[in-house]
Amino acid sequence: MAPANKKLILGPISPAAPGTLYQQIVDGLKREVSEGRLKPGASLPSFRQLAEDLLVSVITVKRAYEELEREGIIYRRQGLGTFVADLGHDRSREAKLNVAQELFREAAQEAAEAGLKQSEILELAQKIIKGK
Amino acid sequence: MNRIIFNHLKRWGWLWIIINVANGCLVGAMVGNESMSKASAVTMFSFVMWAGAMQLNFDLQRGLSRVQTTLPVTTRQIGAAWWIVSVALPAILLMATAATGMLLRSLHTHKEFPWENFALTAFTSTIYLGTMFFSFVGLIPVFPQNLAGWLRYSFSMICMFGMIFVPPNFSTTEGISVMLVGVVLTLAGWFRAEHFVVQRATFRPGIQLGKRTPGQYRAPSGFGGMPYLIQVLFLQFTRFAVIFTTMMLLLQLFQGKTLTFSPKQMFEAAFPAFSSFGVFFIFMTLLAPMVLQLRQLRTLPISASALAIFLVLLPVAPVLVVGIAYQVASGNFSMHSDFMPFPTNCLTFATTLALSVPFIVWRGLRVESLVVSMFLMMAPQLGPVLFRSLVIPHSVITLIALACIVLAIEITRRLLKSSSHAYRPPPVNMNAWSGWSNFSGGR
Amino acid sequence: MNNAIEIRGLVKNYPAFKLGPLDLTVPRGAIYGLIGPNGAGKTTAIDLIFGMGKTDGGEIRVLGLNHQRAEVQIKQRAAYVSPDLNFMVWGKVGKAIRFVRGFYPNWDDAYCATLMKAFGLSDTDKIATLSFGAKMKLSLLLALARRPEILILDEPTTGLDPVSKQQVFAELLKAVEDGERTVLISSHSLSDIERFADHVGMIKNGKLLLEGRMDEVVDRFRMAEFFSENKTPFHNRDGFIVLKRNENRWHALVDQKTSGQDWLQTRGAENISLTRLTLEDLFVALVKEEEVK
Structure with missing residues (x-):
């Protein structure tokens, strides 16, 4: 049996933050994986355990785990627990890229609707990146 | 102020009507042409109890003081209104019905109207009402926490219940002194009324006893469950019995008798606890705490039948045990009481206690169920008065009594199962004294 | 079990x-x-x-x-x-x-x-x-x-x-x-x-209005805002509850299973925007609907 993971610390989960609680958990776990704090093969707490830590319902965590499993970031072994997939890091990066792409597309559309030309949109993007 | 009085009349008129009709009948039948005896003093006290400040106490339990102090009237006016509805008005009503009862009786028997007895009765009921009101001021809703509080509390208790043991009388020093004390307390009540209002409106149990002992998070051990409950109740009942008997012995000493501590004397001293009024106290000390936590008891793994047997036997058992103890000890003495032979008395009281359990389980600790129980418990006293000539053999009485107890258990069991009424939360005990029920086991 | x-x-x-x-x-x-x-x-x-x-x-x-x-x-x-x-x-x-x-x-x-x-x-x-x-x-x-x-x-x-x-x-x-x-x-x-x-x-x-997994229940419903020039107004029906109406602008609670975006479009609704609800919003909308009836 895999050694119990030391307490998993995620970013704060709050109804006041954007996105549903389960999305926040998905994003939080992805961030842990993509930023290397959760290494491939690391075991994750059971969803009941994590629910208790995060003070959210079991079903919320379960759903987040299911989604991460679908994306191939984590995998479950019956009776052993849940682990970060070997490709989890890449997958999580990939998933992040997808999200970024989606957000850029949306931003571009909004900007276009506001009447910005292509060059102006690029300028805006550059300004935001530099400003950060 | 008038509105407060009318409001009280509207809500409590029904009880005044019942009590006054009963008062008229009883005074006419019992007290009319005799002087005030101990028995009639007790009867009178039981009426007065329900006509007077007890009504106010029920209102206070429902949070009346908080409501009234937000109305555009002065505290003084509220206090005055409370005194008028708890002392003045019921006193006038009781006087009127007593007079009617006596008048009818004297017309019926072609005797002169018993002026002296009327004066005594009227006086007695009035000072009982007044003393009761005064006592309630001192009976704060939680158990006193320091010596001063204890003294105040005990003083109020003695004022409230002490009177029934020394009936007022125009001809003896004792009787006259009790009357004088009554008058003083009645008048004092009028002046304390405003304090009463403020005290109850601002009362918070948590503030009253803010002393908390932090850091002791010891998980209790030792046997628990029903045996523990029975142990707690037994100790509590014994404590009550010891205090009561001691008080009565002291009273006898005060009256110039010598204390021999013989079984006869002890039984005599304990006897008032088993008269109608005392039985009501047994009822309140043992049964009321159970009814208050009925909802909790029903969610514990006890069957409805077991709970029904427990609830009925709880007040019945001590009365029966004392009756049997008397029977055993009475080999060498016989006791004459104001009412009837002692063992039979115990049996009939046990029966009435048993029969009133279903009412309490059905209606909860509400005024109506308490009044019904009170009347039920007075029945064995009235029986011999109304049917003097009727002689029932002891064995028949025993049989009827046992049948009644079994019947009470069965009705209680059914009520526990079928009625949801019994589990409605009892009125929040906000600012009122509620007998022993809110601090039993509290020490 | x-x-x-x-x-x-x-x-x-x-x-x-x-x-x-x-x-x-x-x-x-x-x-x-x-x-x-x-x-x-x-x-x-x-x-x-x-x-x-x-x-x-x-x-x-x-x-x-x-x-x-x-x-x-x-x-x-x-x-x-x-x-x-x-x-x-x-x-x-x-x-x-x-x-x-x-x-x-x-x-x-x-x-x-x-x-x-x-x-x-x-x-x-x-x-x-x-x-x-x-x-x-x-x-x-x-x-x-x-x-x-x-x-x-x-x-x-x-x-x-x-x-x-x-x-x-x-x-x-x-x-x-x-x-x-x-x-x-x-x-x-x-x-x-x-x-x-x-x-x-x-x-x-005394009756059950809905029951299920929390996420499914909450996800099923949306607050819809849309415009409609339609002469025949929208009426409450199973899974569609009108909450507010200002001339041709409507607010409604919709059950996505039966009255989602497609259904609204076939009924001539335009500029439809669907917003997620909290359980509390859903509760208020459903309870109010019962009271209107």
């Missing part, structure tokens, strides 16, 4: 109120939130599970046991928590604990001590002087320390401050940690229920 509590066709008649026929299914291992407006019948339903009152029809099965025939067994395995429980007669906290403890062989003394500390309840504290919230915590402690298979809580968070409320839910999550224990909780604090409960059942006027 996958369901901890099954209520089928439960009926209880009162002179002024009728409960049911009510069906409820509480799956094992879940935290189930029972919600509904005041007087919906939540307390009545819970009382009936514990045999407080007689049913006028239907069946209640707790852990597969009939609630009338196996009354004592069920009470041995299920615990009840409510602010209506009165422990005042016990005087001190320690005495009340000792009394209740005696009924349960599974009683966990260590957990009891932990809870006493967590809830700030000393065994010498006088119950009469406890605050409302502290009394509630005592009731919860007595239920939790017996390690029940089912925990039924009727309005446990009324009168609790936010810190205490979170403490209560944290304990409940701990209680269901092994996946065997079940919690049924009735409450008005819907944001908490949405956050902590896995399943939800909403009742109104």
Whole structure:
């Protein structure tokens, strides 16, 4: 049996933050994986355990785990627990890229609707990146 | 102020009507042409109890003081209104019905109207009402926490219940002194009324006893469950019995008798606890705490039948045990009481206690169920008065009594199962004294 | 046995109120939130599970046991928590604990001590002087320390401050940690229920309005805003509730299963925007709809 993971610390989960609680958990776990704090093969707490830590319902965590499993970031072994997939890091990066792409597309559309030309949109993007 | 009085009349008129009709009948039948005896003093006290400040106490339990102090009237006016509805008005009503009862009786028997007895009765009921009101001021809703509080509390208790043991009388020093004390307390009540209002409106149990002992998070051990409950109740009942008997012995000493501590004397001293009024106290000390936590008891793994047997036997058992103890000890003495032979008395009281359990389980600790129980418990006293000539053999009485107890258990069991009424939360005990029920086991 | 509590066709008649026929299914291992407006019948339903009152029809099965025939067994395995429980007669906290403890062989003394500390309840504290919230915590402690298979809580968070409320839910999550224990909780604090409960059942006027997994229930509905020049106005129908209308601008609660975007478009709605709802929004919309009828 895999050694119990030391307490998993995620970013704060709050109804006041954007996105549903389960999305926040998905994003939080992805961030842990993509930023290397959760290494491939690391075991994750059971969803009941994590629910208790995060003070959210079991079903919320379960759903987040299911989604991460679908994306191939984590995998479950019956009776052993849940682990970060070997490709989890890449997958999580990939998933992040997808999200970024989606957000850029949306931003571009909004900007276009506001009447910005292509060059102006690029300028805006550059300004935001530099400003950060 | 008038509105407060009318409001009280509207809500409590029904009880005044019942009590006054009963008062008229009883005074006419019992007290009319005799002087005030101990028995009639007790009867009178039981009426007065329900006509007077007890009504106010029920209102206070429902949070009346908080409501009234937000109305555009002065505290003084509220206090005055409370005194008028708890002392003045019921006193006038009781006087009127007593007079009617006596008048009818004297017309019926072609005797002169018993002026002296009327004066005594009227006086007695009035000072009982007044003393009761005064006592309630001192009976704060939680158990006193320091010596001063204890003294105040005990003083109020003695004022409230002490009177029934020394009936007022125009001809003896004792009787006259009790009357004088009554008058003083009645008048004092009028002046304390405003304090009463403020005290109850601002009362918070948590503030009253803010002393908390932090850091002791010891998980209790030792046997628990029903045996523990029975142990707690037994100790509590014994404590009550010891205090009561001691008080009565002291009273006898005060009256110039010598204390021999013989079984006869002890039984005599304990006897008032088993008269109608005392039985009501047994009822309140043992049964009321159970009814208050009925909802909790029903969610514990006890069957409805077991709970029904427990609830009925709880007040019945001590009365029966004392009756049997008397029977055993009475080999060498016989006791004459104001009412009837002692063992039979115990049996009939046990029966009435048993029969009133279903009412309490059905209606909860509400005024109506308490009044019904009170009347039920007075029945064995009235029986011999109304049917003097009727002689029932002891064995028949025993049989009827046992049948009644079994019947009470069965009705209680059914009520526990079928009625949801019994589990409605009892009125929040906000600012009122509620007998022993809110601090039993509290020490 | 996958369901901890099954209520089928439960009926209880009162002179002024009728409960049911009510069906409820509480799956094992879940935290189930029972919600509904005041007087919906939540307390009545819970009382009936514990045999407080007689049913006028239907069946209640707790852990597969009939609630009338196996009354004592069920009470041995299920615990009840409510602010209506009165422990005042016990005087001190320690005495009340000792009394209740005696009924349960599974009683966990260590957990009891932990809870006493967590809830700030000393065994010498006088119950009469406890605050409302502290009394509630005592009731919860007595239920939790017996390690029940089912925990039924009727309005446990009324009168609790936010810190205490979170403490209560944290304990409940701990209680269901092994996946065997079940919690049924009735409450008005819907944001908490949405956050902590896995399943939800909403009742109104003694009847079940909807029941299911929390995320599915909440996801199913949307708040729709749209414009319509249509002459025939939109009417309430199953899964579509008009909340507000200003000339041709509409606000409605839509059930995506039956009255989603496609349906709206076929009815000539334009500029449709759908917004997610919280459980509280959903509750208010559904309850209001009932009142309009």
